Amino acid sequence: MVVLAGAVVVVDQLTKLWAVSALGGRAPVAVVGELIQLRLTYNAGAAFSFAERFTWVLTVITAAVVVTISIVAVRVRSRAWMVSLGLVLGGAATHLLDRMFREPGLARGHVVDFIDYFGFFVGNVADIALVVGVSLAVLLNLRGVLLSGPAEPARVGR
Incomplete structure (x- = not known):
C-alpha cells in the first residue's frame, strides 16, 4: 500500500512539474x-472548484x-483493499503536499490541475x-470484502 501511495505521489508531482513548465x-x-x-490551472478548492474560499479547511x-x-493500513490484509487505500492515500497525500507547500502559502496552496x-x-x-481508489472501495464494500481479507474456510476434521 505504501509503495503504491508513494508511486502516486511521485508520478503526480512529476507530471505537475512538467505541466507548470510546459503548459504555463x-x-x-x-x-x-x-x-x-x-490546460494548466490552479485550484484553490476541491472538485469542480468547490469551497475555494476554504482552502485551509480542505487542508x-x-x-x-x-x-x-x-x-x-496496519489492519488491512486484503490485497484489493491495499490497492484501493494505496490509491486514495497517494492521491490525498499529494494533494496535501500541494495545499501545504504551493502558492499562495502554507495550508492555503492551490492544487495544480492540467x-x-x-x-x-x-x-x-x-x-x-x-x-479509481474510491470506486474500488465502493465495489469492495458492495461485495462484502473485508479489510482483513477473505474469511478462512471452515476446517472439517484433520
Whole structure:
C-alpha cells in the first residue's frame, strides 16, 4: 500500500512539474480533439472548484484522511483493499503536499490541475488515483470484502 501511495505521489508531482513548465502561458493542447486537452490551472478548492474560499479547511480534511488511512493500513490484509487505500492515500497525500507547500502559502496552496476532460473538469494524476481508489472501495464494500481479507474456510476434521 505504501509503495503504491508513494508511486502516486511521485508520478503526480512529476507530471505537475512538467505541466507548470510546459503548459504555463499557452493555449490548451489537444490530446483527443476537444474531448481531452492539456490546460494548466490552479485550484484553490476541491472538485469542480468547490469551497475555494476554504482552502485551509480542505487542508485539514485532507490531512485527516491521510492520518486515518495510515492508521487503518496496519489492519488491512486484503490485497484489493491495499490497492484501493494505496490509491486514495497517494492521491490525498499529494494533494496535501500541494495545499501545504504551493502558492499562495502554507495550508492555503492551490492544487495544480492540467488534464481537461470535455471542458467540464480539469484534474491531475492524483484525481485519477482518487477516483479509481474510491470506486474500488465502493465495489469492495458492495461485495462484502473485508479489510482483513477473505474469511478462512471452515476446517472439517484433520
